[in-house]
Amino acid sequence: MNLLEAKNLYKSFGNINAVSDISISLNVGEVIGFLGPNGAGKSTTMKMLTGFLEADSGSIEIKKIDLSKDPINAKSIIGYLPEGAPSYSDMTVKSFLYFVGKMRGLKDELLEKRLEIMLKDINLSEVQNQIIETLSKGYKRRVGIAQALIHDPDILILDEPTDGLDPNQKFEMRKLIKSISKNKGIIISTHILEEVEAVCSRTIIISSGKVLLNKETKDILKNKKENLDSIFRKITKTK
Amino acid sequence: MKLYIEKLMIIFNREFTGYFRTPLASIFLLVFLALSAGMTFFMGQFFQRGQADLNSFFVWHPWLFLILMPAIGMRLWAEERKSGTIELLMTLPVTNSQLVLGKFLASWFFTLLAIIMTIPIWITVNYLGEPDNGVIFISYLGSWLMAGCFLSLTSCLSMLTKNQVIAFIVSTISCFIMVMAGFGLVLASVRSWAPLWFTEVIQSFSFLSHFKRIQYGVLDLTTFIFFISMIMICISINIFLVQLKKAD
Numbered sequence: 001m002n003l004l005e006a007k008n009l010y011k012s013f014g015n016i017n018a019v020s021d022i023s024i025s026l027n028v029g030e031v032i033g034f035l036g037p038n039g040a041g042k043s044t045t046m047k048m049l050t051g052f053l054e055a056d057s058g059s060i061e062i063k064k065i066d067l068s069k070d071p072i073n074a075k076s077i078i079g080y081l082p083e084g085a086p087s088y089s090d091m092t093v094k095s096f097l098y099f100v101g102k103m104r105g106l107k108d109e110l111l112e113k114r115l116e117i118m119l120k121d122i123n124l125s126e127v128q129n130q131i132i133e134t135l136s137k138g139y140k141r142r143v144g145i146a147q148a149l150i151h152d153p154d155i156l157i158l159d160e161p162t163d164g165l166d167p168n169q170k171f172e173m174r175k176l177i178k179s180i181s182k183n184k185g186i187i188i189s190t191h192i193l194e195e196v197e198a199v200c201s202r203t204i205i206i207s208s209g210k211v212l213l214n215k216e217t218k219d220i221l222k223n224k225k226e227n228l229d230s231i232f233r234k235i236t237k238t239k
Numbered sequence: 240m241k242l243y244i245e246k247l248m249i250i251f252n253r254e255f256t257g258y259f260r261t262p263l264a265s266i267f268l269l270v271f272l273a274l275s276a277g278m279t280f281f282m283g284q285f286f287q288r289g290q291a292d293l294n295s296f297f298v299w300h301p302w303l304f305l306i307l308m309p310a311i312g313m314r315l316w317a318e319e320r321k322s323g324t325i326e327l328l329m330t331l332p333v334t335n336s337q338l339v340l341g342k343f344l345a346s347w348f349f350t351l352l353a354i355i356m357t358i359p360i361w362i363t364v365n366y367l368g369e370p371d372n373g374v375i376f377i378s379y380l381g382s383w384l385m386a387g388c389f390l391s392l393t394s395c396l397s398m399l400t401k402n403q404v405i406a407f408i409v410s411t412i413s414c415f416i417m418v419m420a421g422f423g424l425v426l427a428s429v430r431s432w433a434p435l436w437f438t439e440v441i442q443s444f445s446f447l448s449h450f451k452r453i454q455y456g457v458l459d460l461t462t463f464i465f466f467i468s469m470i471m472i473c474i475s476i477n478i479f480l481v482q483l484k485k486a487d
Contacts, residue, residue: 082327087327088322099249103331
């Protein structure tokens with residue numbers, strides 16, 4: 001089932017073309033790895049897909065809902081972890097998740113249940129009453145993931161979810177993404193190529209705001225002569 | 240509509256309780272109470288005047304609010320932009336107007352709390368004499384409305400920067416201009432070169448002129464409409480600015 005259909009997205013800031021003609025399609029069970037060098041337009045594209053930025057032209061449909069025409073209903077289907085996992089640092093983990101859950105329209109028993117699941121599944125139980133400001137980077141990232149998942153969204157968009165995490169935390173995060181990917185569509189932006197190989201079913205490489213490669217990861221990995229690392233360097237360099 | 244109010248209230252609650260999660264609330268309330276009492280009793284010569292009214296209390300409010308309202312409102316948007324939480328907030332299923340109104344109302348009701356905490360002064364004047372409580376009530380209401388104008392202006396300006404200190408300074412200067420517009424000295428200097436209607440327009444925008452009327456117990460429709468429309472204009476501009484500046 002198609003969850004997200006973005007067609008011919010363009011976005012420029014002044015004279016800079018951040019995104020030029022990007023189209024993405026996301027289906028249930030799919031994990032798209034969004035790869036690209038710094039400044040390639042990954043975050044801008046994600047910001048457009050989540051409704052934070054408006055595209056200059058192009059269309060985005062979230063489960064057949066036009067994001068520009070009905071942003072409230074479209075946004076309610078998406079869970080989003082912005083770059084750097086921002087959160088209200090003066091709140092406790094539990095009260096922050098409670099706040100996001102309520103804003104997502106969860107109420108009473110369902111909210112309590114989802115909160116319990118999040119705290120358990122994302123290993124936040126022991127810090128639930130701690131102020132977010134006092135948490136380590138790894139925990140803060142987990143809080144970001146929990147807020148994106150609190151309403152059990154069909155679409156999950158994660159902007160560099162493992163950035164700055166230690167190897168153990170990265171492993172845990174990938175395990176978590178894999179475990180929830182069966183009945184969702186997930187888009188992850190990352191610099192880490194091994195992450196794409198580990199969790200992503202489809203790889204999209206962009207540079208200078210343009211899609212340079214859009215292929216099933218298994219098809220890329222079939223080619224024994226070239227790995228993802230060399231393909232990435234080759235196409236982003238020639239560009 | 241019910242859903243609209245519900246979301247607005249969630250934002251309101253987060254913002255309102257936010258004041259109490261840091262020492263900001265207690266420091267603000269303490270400073271506000273100390274300054275308003277100090278100004279009333281010492282600078283306003285409350286006892287020496289020998290009159291059973293609260294003029295010496297309310298006369299300082301425009302000047303107090305000039306500093307204290309930007310102190311409350313400077314964080315409303317500047318902090319969201321600096322920490323990046325604006326991205327989180329604006330990808331939630333919520334409209335810009337719910338966000339702006341929720342935040343503004345939280346700061347306005349926090350100010351109401353501060354104003355309510357000065358009620359012992361009202362009780363004191365009732366203990367000492369027989370004041371016109373109707374005038375005092377109207378003055379309280381006017382004071383809160385004026386605080387709303389300062390806050391909505393500050394909220395609007397705090398959307399223009401990521402730096403809270405800049406938001407504070409710019410807001411204080413803007414509020415100062417809005418107060419001074421009704422000051423005799425300013426009006427006299429304008430009157431010397433501008434046509435009469437222009438001077439009247441400037442005077443009509445002054446918080447001070449409108450608040451003075453209220454202070455004497457006159458809450459006429461013009462003054463009420465002025466304060467409410469000032470708040471609404473600032474909120475509308477704020478909503479527009481959120482859309483315009485969110486990703487900068």
